[in-house]
Amino acid sequence: MGYRVFIFVLLLITWVLLSGQFDAFHLILGLISCALVTWMSSDLLFRTREDPVMQRVQEGWKLVWYFLWMLWQIFLANIAILKLALSPSALQQVNPSIVHFKTKLKSDFAKFLLANSITLTPGTVTIKIRGDDFYVHAINEEAAAGLDGEMERRIARIYRAERAASSSESSGEEDSQ
Amino acid sequence: MSIIINIISIVFILAGLVFFFGSVVGVVRFPDFYTRMHAAGKGDTLSSLLVVMGFAVYHLGQIHWTDFAWADLLVVIKLLAICAFIMLTSPTATHALMDAGYEDGIEPLLRKKGNALQDEEIGDRR
Numbered sequence: 001m002g003y004r005v006f007i008f009v010l011l012l013i014t015w016v017l018l019s020g021q022f023d024a025f026h027l028i029l030g031l032i033s034c035a036l037v038t039w040m041s042s043d044l045l046f047r048t049r050e051d052p053v054m055q056r057v058q059e060g061w062k063l064v065w066y067f068l069w070m071l072w073q074i075f076l077a078n079i080a081i082l083k084l085a086l087s088p089s090a091l092q093q094v095n096p097s098i099v100h101f102k103t104k105l106k107s108d109f110a111k112f113l114l115a116n117s118i119t120l121t122p123g124t125v126t127i128k129i130r131g132d133d134f135y136v137h138a139i140n141e142e143a144a145a146g147l148d149g150e151m152e153r154r155i156a157r158i159y160r161a162e163r164a165a166s167s168s169e170s171s172g173e174e175d176s177q
Numbered sequence: 178m179s180i181i182i183n184i185i186s187i188v189f190i191l192a193g194l195v196f197f198f199g200s201v202v203g204v205v206r207f208p209d210f211y212t213r214m215h216a217a218g219k220g221d222t223l224s225s226l227l228v229v230m231g232f233a234v235y236h237l238g239q240i241h242w243t244d245f246a247w248a249d250l251l252v253v254i255k256l257l258a259i260c261a262f263i264m265l266t267s268p269t270a271t272h273a274l275m276d277a278g279y280e281d282g283i284e285p286l287l288r289k290k291g292n293a294l295q296d297e298e299i300g301d302r303r
Contacts, residue, residue, distance in 0.1 A: 074222055082196060085216060091206075094212055096285060
């Protein structure tokens with residue numbers, strides 16, 4: 001119950017800040033729609049509720065930096081597409097393949113971020129995700145070679161749980177060597 | 178001052194149009210469904226981002242800072258929020274179309290031995 005009230009208040013603050021109108025009509029509309037959203041889908045916002053608040057704030061902050069880095073990657077991808085589309089020998093440079101790799105990321109949201117990031121970086125688009133297996137369409141060998149896992153490491157660095165998983169796995173690998 | 182802001186917003190919107198042009202040419206020229214989706218999916222994201230950001234910068238120039246109203250700044254904030262949503266939804270839509278195309282049996286144009294997905298499926302059948 002306390003969780004639902006928290007979500008309701010959060011939604012109401014967002015509504016008031018974004019509407020910018022403080023007359024009775026708009027405030028009552030806000031109350032009704034916030035109540036409806038809370039009733040229908042309040043459990044969607046935070047699926048795990050054990051994580052401390054500070055950790056969530058930190059993750060959100062790192063996510064902002066990650067999005068800025070993504071913006072730069074999108075820019076590079078578009079320059080690449082523009083060059084390829086306008087070059088007279090575009091058909092010779094297009095040499096597509098479907099590449100498969102396994103990810104170490106565990107949570108759904110991290111996988112979603114990785115899939116979206118692959119789609120937005122130069123020359124690669126995610127086709128399918130089956131569990132840990134990613135199938136990626138790469139437009140030429142250069143793009144396929146770019147899937148070396150740098151993005152995965154960047155995403156793993158955002159989340160504490162992912163960091164713990166990947167560090168334990170890498171230490172295990174060292175032991176076996 | 179407002180002239181500088183206008184020029185910045187014009188540059189943003191023009192850059193968006195250039196990238197839109199690139200993705201349109203890509204959609205027409207690329208050889209198959211999947212490579213066309215490359216052009217459509219990526220071109221869309223950045224160009225609409227740039228155009229919406231151009232609007233945001235333009236509106237920032239329209240605000241009268243002497244009698245400041247929260248509602249004016251809200252427009253800018255909402256435009257930036259649209260940018261964030263485009264960044265999340267556009268690649269998801271591209272991914273959904275690619276997946277639907279593959280499920281529907283559109284053969285990708287590939288160099289030899291390039292299809293990891295098909296190798297896997299043949300392995301499963303055995």
